[in-house]
Amino acid sequence: MKTKFTLITALVLMNLGFSQEVVNDSIAIKEKALKEQKQQLKEEKEREKKIEKLEKEKEAAEKERKKAEKEASKAEKELKKRKKADDNIKSIHNKIDKKRKDIEQHKKKLAKLEKKEKLSPEEQIKWNEKILKKEEQLKDLEKDLSKAEKKRRKL
Numbered sequence: 001m002k003t004k005f006t007l008i009t010a011l012v013l014m015n016l017g018f019s020q021e022v023v024n025d026s027i028a029i030k031e032k033a034l035k036e037q038k039q040q041l042k043e044e045k046e047r048e049k050k051i052e053k054l055e056k057e058k059e060a061a062e063k064e065r066k067k068a069e070k071e072a073s074k075a076e077k078e079l080k081k082r083k084k085a086d087d088n089i090k091s092i093h094n095k096i097d098k099k100r101k102d103i104e105q106h107k108k109k110l111a112k113l114e115k116k117e118k119l120s121p122e123e124q125i126k127w128n129e130k131i132l133k134k135e136e137q138l139k140d141l142e143k144d145l146s147k148a149e150k151k152r153r154k155l
Contacts (some may be wrong), residue, residue, distance in 0.1 A: 078155065085152040092145045099138045106131050 037099070110127045115118045 064079065082152070082155050085148065085155055089145065089148045090151060092141060092148055096138065096141045096145065099134060099141060103131060103134045106134065 106127065110119075110124075110131065113127070114124070
């Protein structure tokens, strides 16, 4: 009986001894799994932070691009306004030149007709009125030119 008892005790102790190692091994495995999970969570958080950072950078770049487009558009509009003002000034200059030539031609024609004495006093008055009217139009064009130049300087 002593041998049986000793044998049973030895078996129980051995069982306990081995079971302790298994418990220690399972704890170590669980700890290792926990560490791996923590590491994975940490890596996942780092990836998310990197993604957020990249998204913020992308948004900032998009904002800068839009701002640059807006400034380019504004500059383009300013150029169009200046070009339009320059074209307007050129157009008025051309009109003034034409009007001066027209006045000059009318004066020459009037002088020619006066030399030949083919004008009645009424016709001479009409010719003078035409010339005066054209001179008034010339003054109006010159006023328009000064306004257009003033507007161009503001741009």
